[in-house]
Amino acid sequence: MSKQPQQKLNSTEQNGVSVIQSQAHSSVVNSAGATAGLQQVPQLVPVSPGGGGKATSPSKMKKSMLDKDSDEYRQRRERNNLAVKKSRMRSKQKAQDTQQRVNELKEENERLEAKIKLLSKELSVLKDLFLEHAHNLADNVQPATAASVAPGDHCNTNNNSQ
Amino acid sequence: MSKQPQQKLNSTEQNGVSVIQSQAHSSVVNSAGATAGLQQVPQLVPVSPGGGGKATSPSKMKKSMLDKDSDEYRQRRERNNLAVKKSRMRSKQKAQDTQQRVNELKEENERLEAKIKLLSKELSVLKDLFLEHAHNLADNVQPATAASVAPGDHCNTNNNSQ
DNA sequence: TGGGATTGCGCAATAG
DNA sequence: ACTATTGCGCAATCCC
Numbered sequence: 272m273s274k275q276p277q278q279k280l281n282s283t284e285q286n287g288v289s290v291i292q293s294q295a296h297s298s299v300v301n302s303a304g305a306t307a308g309l310q311q312v313p314q315l316v317p318v319s320p321g322g323g324g325k326a327t328s329p330s331k332m333k334k335s336m337l338d339k340d341s342d343e344y345r346q347r348r349e350r351n352n353l354a355v356k357k358s359r360m361r362s363k364q365k366a367q368d369t370q371q372r373v374n375e376l377k378e379e380n381e382r383l384e385a386k387i388k389l390l391s392k393e394l395s396v397l398k399d400l401f402l403e404h405a406h407n408l409a410d411n412v413q414p415a416t417a418a419s420v421a422p423g424d425h426c427n428t429n430n431n432s433q
Numbered sequence: 434m435s436k437q438p439q440q441k442l443n444s445t446e447q448n449g450v451s452v453i454q455s456q457a458h459s460s461v462v463n464s465a466g467a468t469a470g471l472q473q474v475p476q477l478v479p480v481s482p483g484g485g486g487k488a489t490s491p492s493k494m495k496k497s498m499l500d501k502d503s504d505e506y507r508q509r510r511e512r513n514n515l516a517v518k519k520s521r522m523r524s525k526q527k528a529q530d531t532q533q534r535v536n537e538l539k540e541e542n543e544r545l546e547a548k549i550k551l552l553s554k555e556l557s558v559l560k561d562l563f564l565e566h567a568h569n570l571a572d573n574v575q576p577a578t579a580a581s582v583a584p585g586d587h588c589n590t591n592n593n594s595q
Numbered sequence: 596t597g598g599g600a601t602t603g604c605g606c607a608a609t610a611g
Numbered sequence: 612a613c614t615a616t617t618g619c620g621c622a623a624t625c626c627c
Contacts, residue, residue: 376538383545
């Protein structure tokens with residue numbers, strides 16, 4: 272992910288077909304970039320190199336790359352368009368999934384947070400109880416210990432939901 | 434959001450007119466962006482709308498909308514291209530942020546999970562301690578009764594002693 | 596050398 | 612009349 276190839280491509284693109292470009296630009300243009308600007312491809316079809324041009328596959332003719340009339344060109348384009356569509360679809364789906372994930376994680380977080388709260392409370396209660404007992408023991412070694420236990424659910428042994 | 438008006442616009446570009454757009458004025462184009470390939474083939478200017486046309490703004494002539502030579506057209510395009518770029522940038526940024534959010538939430542989750550584990554353990558220890566204590570009390574007070582506490586029912590509170 | 600996958604870009608339609 | 616979004620096709624790369 273994350274690449275940025277496209278950049279100012281570099282020139283040397285003269286396949287032969289000519290792009291008509293007039294004018295010599297003035298600016299400094301490329302240091303890295305330029306060339307660009309013009310690539311308008313007219314649709315001239317270079318009649319086929321050498322005369323015997325094989326339509327597809329021959330060898331060196333890069334010509335077919337720009338020959339918009341070429342059947343091969345159209346096929347390539349179509350395939351690419353398809354691939355592009357597919358890729359974008361995935362990309363979108365992924366983004367959506369990621370968003371969904373965020374929501375799920377948020378929920379999970381709340382759940383955990385709630386659980387922590389509960390456990391903390393439980394712990395707190397238990398600790399208090401414990402301390403109380405300790406005090407009682409300290410105060411009177413063996414009196415009526417029962418009194419210290421307040422009515423309630425101190426002994427909840429408990430719930431481990433989920 | 435989500436509409437799909439765009440028609441399939443298909444291939445074979447336009448009419449077949451060819452002519453290149455000479456790109457007469459070359460506005461520096463790349464300042465940073467560069468723009469490399471041009472694409473679609475435009476061309477051919479419909480001689481001026483209605484004949485005397487005002488280039489911009491008049492009223493209804495939708496012509497200007499298609500007049501690729503129009504200065505106004507170019508301006509609109511340029512502005513839109515800018516907006517598009519901006520929009521895409523944001524979109525990408527957002528996606529990235531969302532991903533980041535996922536990571537953060539995951540971390541947070543682990544943190545919480547760990548905390549829960551810790552609290553649970555603490556709770557467990559405390560409970561055991563508590564029970565042990567209870568037993569001790571029971572033993573001391575009335576050793577005989579202690580036996581009555583069967584495993585499983587440890588929490589039978591202690592206040593029934595005596 | 597080939598072919599799908601990605602990505603930046605510009606266009607046009609259209610939402611806001 | 613504008614900008615923001617979005618689907619789309621092109622071309623350059625990337626990546627097997």
